[in-house]
Amino acid sequence: MHVGIIGYGNMGSSFAKGFMEKVQVVVYDIDKDKMQKALEDGFGVAQKLEFLLKDAHLVLLAVKPKDAKGVLESLRGKLKDRVLVSIVAGLSLKEIESIVGEGKIIRAMPNLNVAVQRGTIAYTCNSEVSHEDEEEFIRVFSSCGSLYRIGEDLIDAFTALAGSGPAFVFKFLSALILAGIREGFSYEMSKSIVLDTVIGSCEVLKKFGGHPEEWITKVASPGGTTIEGIKVLEEGGFSGILMECVHRAWEKTKKLQ
Numbered sequence: 236m237h238v239g240i241i242g243y244g245n246m247g248s249s250f251a252k253g254f255m256e257k258v259q260v261v262v263y264d265i266d267k268d269k270m271q272k273a274l275e276d277g278f279g280v281a282q283k284l285e286f287l288l289k290d291a292h293l294v295l296l297a298v299k300p301k302d303a304k305g306v307l308e309s310l311r312g313k314l315k316d317r318v319l320v321s322i323v324a325g326l327s328l329k330e331i332e333s334i335v336g337e338g339k340i341i342r343a344m345p346n347l348n349v350a351v352q353r354g355t356i357a358y359t360c361n362s363e364v365s366h367e368d369e370e371e372f373i374r375v376f377s378s379c380g381s382l383y384r385i386g387e388d389l390i391d392a393f394t395a396l397a398g399s400g401p402a403f404v405f406k407f408l409s410a411l412i413l414a415g416i417r418e419g420f421s422y423e424m425s426k427s428i429v430l431d432t433v434i435g436s437c438e439v440l441k442k443f444g445g446h447p448e449e450w451i452t453k454v455a456s457p458g459g460t461t462i463e464g465i466k467v468l469e470e471g472g473f474s475g476i477l478m479e480c481v482h483r484a485w486e487k488t489k490k491l492q
């Protein structure tokens with residue numbers, strides 16, 4: 236029994252590497268270079284989609300939204316007892332069912348951090364997915380990060396917040412690194428300082444709990460340096476900009492194709 240992965244791009248290849256400790260992985264991609272890469276990375280490859288289905292109980296669909304419908308049409312009537320896990324942004328369970336027909340389908344939304352087995356992965360199941368199927372999904376996918384079972388009504392919001400989230404975080408990191416350069420550090424040194432500061436701050440919040448605003452009061456001394464910087468963020472509408480950023484990403488999930 237193995238996990239089949241359709242699409243060996245950013246996400247498919249990251250999941251494959253996380254899964255390999257737990258299950259055998261077989262990959263299918265229409266791009267021959269990607270298939271070669273999968274072989275070099277130590278995975279089995281299927282020359283045809285049909286071959287990938289053989290012996291696979293979990294099948295991960297990791298192609299771009301524009302390619303997903305074509306793949307789903309090829310899977311029509313062929314899923315049988317297999318569980319299809321789609322990570323395609325904006326593609327609902329109903330839309331998937333309407334193309335593949337009857338079948339066990341899990342709609343999941345991960346993020347790039349599955350590349351280091353620290354992904355944030357939400358999922359929702361259709362009514363065909365049994366308790367045992369879900370247990371197997373959890374066993375395999377938890378090797379790539381933390382899992383959140385949520386209602387499908389929140390999947391698009393999760394896509395905007397956590398799916399796109401790493402890019403927003405990278406943007407924040409990039410800006411902070413530039414700020415360090417402005418104050419006289421080299422790029423590499425500023426990057427190292429910023430990463431240590433951000434990772435440490437996340438660990439404080441995870442270890443001790445509480446809310447970020449409470450921790451801000453522990454950093455910002457009365458009449459000190461930090462509050463001067465916070466005032467600039469407030470004047471620039473930092474929180475509002477981030478809220479609008481996530482909201483626009485959410486709106487776009489409705490228009491993907």
Ligand SMILES: NC(=O)C1=CN([C@@H]2O[C@H](COP(=O)(O)OP(=O)(O)OC[C@H]3O[C@@H](n4cnc5c(N)ncnc54)[C@H](O)[C@@H]3O)[C@@H](O)[C@H]2O)C=CC1
Binds near residue numbers: 246247263297302346
């Ligand atoms: N990149 C990200 O951070 C995230 C992406 N997603 C979703 O994951 C999916 C994949 O995204 P990426 O990995 O970034 O895309 P990608 O472009 O890196 O990889 C997609 C792969 O699918 C292959 N492909 C295209 N048509 C195919 C077909 N008919 N049969 C087999 N393989 C085919 C391509 O050759 C490519 O290797 C998308 O639907 C996206 O919405 C979800 C969460 C995060």
Ligand SMILES: O=C(O)[C@@H]1CCC=N1
Binds near residue numbers: 324394398399
């Ligand atoms: O940008 C996108 O459409 C995908 C979905 C979440 C992350 N990447």
